[in-house]
Each structure stands twice: as structure tokens, then as C-alpha cells.
Amino acid sequence: MEKRVVFNNRWLPYLLVAPQLLVTFVFFFWPAGQAIYQSAFIPDPFGLKTQFVGLGNFEYLFGNRYYLESFSTTAIFSVLVTVSSMSFALWLAVLADRVIKGSSAYRTLLIWPYAVAPAIAGVLWLFMFNPFTGIIAWMLFQVGYVWNHNLDGGQAMALVVAASAWKQISYNFLFFLAGLQAIPKSVIEAAAIDGASFWRRFWTIIFPLLSPTTFFLLVVNVIYAFFDTFGVIHTITQGGPQQSTTILVYKVFADGFVGQDLGSSAAQSVVLLVLVGILTVVQFRFIERRVHY
Amino acid sequence: MSGMVEKRGYGTWLTHAALIVGIAVICFPIWIAFVASTVTQEELIRPPMPLLPGPHFFDNYLEALLTGGVAPVWQMLLNSLVMALGITIGKIIISLLSAYAIVYFKFRFRMLFFWLIFMTLMLPVEVRIVPTYEVVASLGLLNSYTGLILPLIASATATFLFRQLFMTIPDELTEAARVDGAGPVRFFIDILLPMSRTNIAALFVILFIYGWNQYLWPLLITTDPSMNTVIMGIKQMLPTGDQTVEWPVIMATAMLAMLPPVLVVVGMQKLFVKGLVESEK
Numbered sequence: 001m002e003k004r005v006v007f008n009n010r011w012l013p014y015l016l017v018a019p020q021l022l023v024t025f026v027f028f029f030w031p032a033g034q035a036i037y038q039s040a041f042i043p044d045p046f047g048l049k050t051q052f053v054g055l056g057n058f059e060y061l062f063g064n065r066y067y068l069e070s071f072s073t074t075a076i077f078s079v080l081v082t083v084s085s086m087s088f089a090l091w092l093a094v095l096a097d098r099v100i101k102g103s104s105a106y107r108t109l110l111i112w113p114y115a116v117a118p119a120i121a122g123v124l125w126l127f128m129f130n131p132f133t134g135i136i137a138w139m140l141f142q143v144g145y146v147w148n149h150n151l152d153g154g155q156a157m158a159l160v161v162a163a164s165a166w167k168q169i170s171y172n173f174l175f176f177l178a179g180l181q182a183i184p185k186s187v188i189e190a191a192a193i194d195g196a197s198f199w200r201r202f203w204t205i206i207f208p209l210l211s212p213t214t215f216f217l218l219v220v221n222v223i224y225a226f227f228d229t230f231g232v233i234h235t236i237t238q239g240g241p242q243q244s245t246t247i248l249v250y251k252v253f254a255d256g257f258v259g260q261d262l263g264s265s266a267a268q269s270v271v272l273l274v275l276v277g278i279l280t281v282v283q284f285r286f287i288e289r290r291v292h293y
Numbered sequence: 294m295s296g297m298v299e300k301r302g303y304g305t306w307l308t309h310a311a312l313i314v315g316i317a318v319i320c321f322p323i324w325i326a327f328v329a330s331t332v333t334q335e336e337l338i339r340p341p342m343p344l345l346p347g348p349h350f351f352d353n354y355l356e357a358l359l360t361g362g363v364a365p366v367w368q369m370l371l372n373s374l375v376m377a378l379g380i381t382i383g384k385i386i387i388s389l390l391s392a393y394a395i396v397y398f399k400f401r402f403r404m405l406f407f408w409l410i411f412m413t414l415m416l417p418v419e420v421r422i423v424p425t426y427e428v429v430a431s432l433g434l435l436n437s438y439t440g441l442i443l444p445l446i447a448s449a450t451a452t453f454l455f456r457q458l459f460m461t462i463p464d465e466l467t468e469a470a471r472v473d474g475a476g477p478v479r480f481f482i483d484i485l486l487p488m489s490r491t492n493i494a495a496l497f498v499i500l501f502i503y504g505w506n507q508y509l510w511p512l513l514i515t516t517d518p519s520m521n522t523v524i525m526g527i528k529q530m531l532p533t534g535d536q537t538v539e540w541p542v543i544m545a546t547a548m549l550a551m552l553p554p555v556l557v558v559v560g561m562q563k564l565f566v567k568g569l570v571e572s573e574k
Contacts, residue, residue, distance in 0.1 A: 121322075
């Protein structure tokens with residue numbers, strides 16, 4: 001799309017884009033370039049000079065058991081976060097959509113977790129599940145289940161998934177509610193007159209009509225689980241126990257800052273860069289399509 | 294409302310009951326945190342902890358605000374506020390300007406610039422964390438507000454949003470302004486800005502929350518406790534080997550850290566929903 005009417009000015013447009021371009025170059029292209037450059041080198045053991053290894057860092061990465069495990073950890077984590085958060089949110093949205101009185105009060109009570117930082121969500125859930133003093137850990141102990149996410153990888157994963165999904169419920173709820181309210185009521189009423197029960201109507205009519213929203217949220221939630229959950233992991237498990245919650249973004253940080261393995265960290269950055277690129281393209285393809293609905 | 298086609302009675306009550314259960318599940322972690330911030334450490338380390346607030350609200354919050362962990366929480370809140378506002382205002386200004394240039398001017402490299410900016414969409418700071426840290430360190434910006442803010446204001450989302458908005462503003466308006474002798478600067482200030490008011494406000498809400506909730510970046514670049522933000526500062530307070538900070542103080546800090554963004558979301562709900570839906574388009 002182009003504007004018919006434009007202003008003519010020799011230098012003003014450059015002046016206007018300059019601040020953003022400057023920031024973009026210094027804090028985006030320069031570091032991204034650095035990441036690609038560094039991914040082709042390894043520092044010698046004394047850190048005095050670096051040695052060119054070409055794609056060696058990548059070869060090493062993809063032959064490294066821990067890195068491959070981190071991929072599957074990320075996949076499991078993202079699927080669990082996405083599915084649990086979206087299904088709970090959809091259930092709430094369906095309920096809120098059926099309510100006539102007080103729906104705005106319900107909405108207010110459901111949207112605020114959006115504002116809670118992932119790191120704070122981590123602290124809250126860590127507190128409830130603290131193996132020695134946490135209220136839920138204590139309740140579980142009363143029914144004979146021992147909770148210690150510092151030792152049990154499965155429990156650690158469950159906890160970071162719960163905290164991450166909890167924080168994302170509001171977002172999914174808002175979009176599902178908007179999607180539900182956009183469905184013409186005449187369609188649903190027609191089915192009701194035909195005598196279809198609510199859940200039958202839901203699965204045969206409402207859910208298919210909601211599919212654009214669902215697909216959109218799928219992409220957004222996967223991106224969230226990949227990149228925005230660092231705070232949750234870092235506050236609750238630090239990737240442990242035995243790397244069982246080390247997702248890719250956490251590994252870039254752990255190898256780069258804690259392990260000081262810059263070549264590997266840079267190579268991981270490049271891998272993630274490609275992954276984000278793919279996800280963004282998927283998101284835009286889909287959204288472009290959505291505009292034409 | 295699909296309620297129209299429902300039978301009244303049990304169904305309605307069940308719906309309300311189910312919603313209340315759902316909300317209770319979602320609010321439970323916050324309730325626990327609030328209760329924990331009003332009792333004493335002794336009550337918390339001997340499970341089960343109480344489920345109703347105790348009388349130590351002021352003690353705990355005052356201790357958090359004035360003493361805190363490595364830095365007092367009032368200072369961390371102030372740092373968070375400066376960072377959040379800096380990111381928000383900075384993003385809005387540079388995006389308004391660049392979107393204006395891209396939509397309303399014809400100039401060489403226009404599309405190239407647009408794509409360069411657009412590409413930043415693809416790289417959250419978490420991904421390029423090590424090299425960005427090195428760049429900021431080499432510019433001597435560690436432990437500074439500039440270092441906290443600048444790397445995070447490079448983002449394409451806001452530029453994109455303003456571009457979309459400007460595209461929908463009718464050409465006749467620009468034409469009329471030009472006939473009246475208004476130059477590009479006058480047009481921008483007198484017509485475009487007032488017309489973008491609600492969009493700017495909606496974006497403000499979203500970006501403020503984004504800025505306030507930053508974690509990894511401040512964690513890396515603020516080694517000086519007096520520059521810590523509250524979201525990362527709370528992590529420093531968590532017990533690691535030698536326990537120093539007590540849980541009620543940590544939970545009071547968590548409540549304080551949540552309060553500003555939650556107030557913004559709840560208080561400006563309409564703008565928030567608008568901003569959210571639009572910034573994802």
C-alpha cells in the first residue's frame with residue numbers, strides 16, 4: 001500500500017528514521033553479526049586468542065547429547081505450556097461468554113495475571129511448592145505424595161509448566177473471549193432450536209469457527225514458551241535437576257554467562273535466530289491470511 | 294449472548310459456580326503470597342502456613358521497602374519505574390517518527406530501512422544475549438539507565454502499529470493540510486499526533502508492562518545493587534545456602550513488584566485490551 005499524497009523533503013525523512021535505525025544497528029545488527037562471527041571461532045584454553053573452526057561449533061552442538069536433550073526438553077515444555085494454558089483459558093472463556101450478568105467483573109478478575117512478570121510467577125509458585133515449607137507441597141505430603149522438585153526432574157518440569165501456563169492464561173482467555181463474541185449468535189441459536197446440546201454445539205459449530213483464534217494463539221504460545229519463560233526457569237529450577245528443565249533459551253544463557261563457552265553460546269544464538277525467524281514467518285503468513293477473513 | 298438460548302436455572306448457576314472455581318484457582322497463588330506477606334517467618338517455616346492474613350502487614354512491607362535484600366525495595370521500584378517509562382516513551386517516540394517517515398515521505402532506501410527495522414521483530418533480547426551484553430559493556434553502559442533502556446527500545450512492533458494506523462488516515466486530510474500551507478512538521482504535530490492519541494495510550498499500557506517485567510537484561514547488566522530493578526532484585530533475595538532474607542519480606546516484595554503493572558492493566562482495562570489486540574495484529 002502506498003500513500004497518494006506524500007511530502008517532499010530532502011533530509012527530513014532521514015532525520016526521522018535516524019534514531020530507530022541507529023538503535024537498531026548498535027543493539028541489533030551489531031550483536032547479531034557478532035553472534036554469527038563468534039559462532040565460527042573457539043577461544044584457546046587461555047582465552048588469549050581465538051581459533052577459526054568454521055561450522056565446528058555447530059557440528060559440536062548437534063553432536064552434543066545435552067544440546068539435543070535441550071531441544072526435546074523445549075519441545076515437551078512448549079507443548080505442555082501451550083496445551084494446558086489454552087485449554088484452561090478456553091474453558092473459562094466459554095463460561096464467561098455464557099454469563100450475562102457480571103461478565104465484566106469476571107473478566108477483570110481473570111486478566112490481571114497478564115501483568116505479573118514471569119520471574120514473579122516463578123517466585124510465587126516456588127513458594128507454594130517449596131519442598132519443606134510450601135503449602136501445596138505440605139498438602140501433597142498429607143495425602144502421601146512426596147514433592148521435591150529439586151530432586152525429581154518430572155516434578156521440576158511440572159512446576160515450571162504450571163507457573164508459565166498460569167501467567168499466560170489471561171492472554172489466551174482474552175483472545176478466546178473476543179473470538180467467541182465475534183461468532184454470530186444466529187448460527188448458535190439455529191443449532192439450539194434443532195435441539196443440539198451445548199457441548200455438541202460447541203464441538204460441531206463453535207470450536208471450528210474459533211479455529212483462526214486457536215491457530216493464532218498456538219503460534220503466540222509457542223513463542224512465549226520458547227523465549228519469554230526464562231524468568232520462570234531461572235527463579236524456580238535454574239535448569240535443573242540434571243538439566244531436566246534446561247530449555248534452549250536457558251542454555252544460551254547458562255553456556256554463555258555461567259559456562260563462559262562463548263563460541264557454543266554464539267552458535268546456539270544463531271540456531272535460535274533461525275528458529276525465531278521461522279516462527280515469525282509462520283505467524284505473519286497466518287496473520288496476513290487472517291486479515292482477509 | 295448465547296445465554297439467550299440456554300434454559301435458565303441450574304445451568305446459569307453452574308456456569309457461575311464453575312467460573313468462580315476457575316478464578317479461585319487463578320487467584321490462589323496471589324492470595325498465598327499476600328497472606329505470607331502479613332505473617333512472621335516462624336509461621337511460614339512450620340507448615341501448614343496460615344490461610345488468613347496476620348497482623349504483620351506494616352512490619353513486613355516497611356522492612357522490604359526500607360531494608361530489602363542487597364538494596365532497599367523502594368530503590369529497586371524506582372529503578373524499575375525509570376526503566377519501564379524510558380523503554381515505553383523511547384519506543385513510542387522513535388517508532389512514531391520512523392513510521393511517519395516511511396508512510397509520508399518518498400525517499401531513497403525507504404523500503405530498505407523498513408525491512409531493516411522489520412527484522413528486529415525476529416530477535417528477542419534473550420536470543421542475542423551474549424553479544425548484546427558485550428556491545429553494551431564495550432560502550433561503557435553497564436550499571437546505567439541508558440544501558441538498561443536503549444537496547445530494549447529497538448523493536449519493530451510499535452513502528453508497525455503506527456504504520457498501519459497512518460495508512461488508514463485519509464489522504465484528503467493531508468491534501469487539505471497542504472493546501473492550508475502546513476508543512477510536514479505542522480501536519481505531524483497538529484493532525485497526526487492528536488489522531489493517534491488512543492493508539493499511543495493503548496500502546497503505552499502494553500509497553501509499560503513489557504518494560505517493567507524485564508528480567509534477564511537487568512540481571513546481566515546491573516551488578517551494582519543500587520541499579521537493580523525489583524523484578525530481578527527479588528531473585529537475589531531468594532534463599533540460597535545462607536538464608537538472610539525472610540519469606541514474609543520476599544513475599545511483600547513480590548506483592549510490591551506486581552502492584553504497578555496490575556494496577557495499570559486493571560485501571561486501564563479498555564486501553565489494555567485494545568493495545569493487546571492491536572499489537573498482535
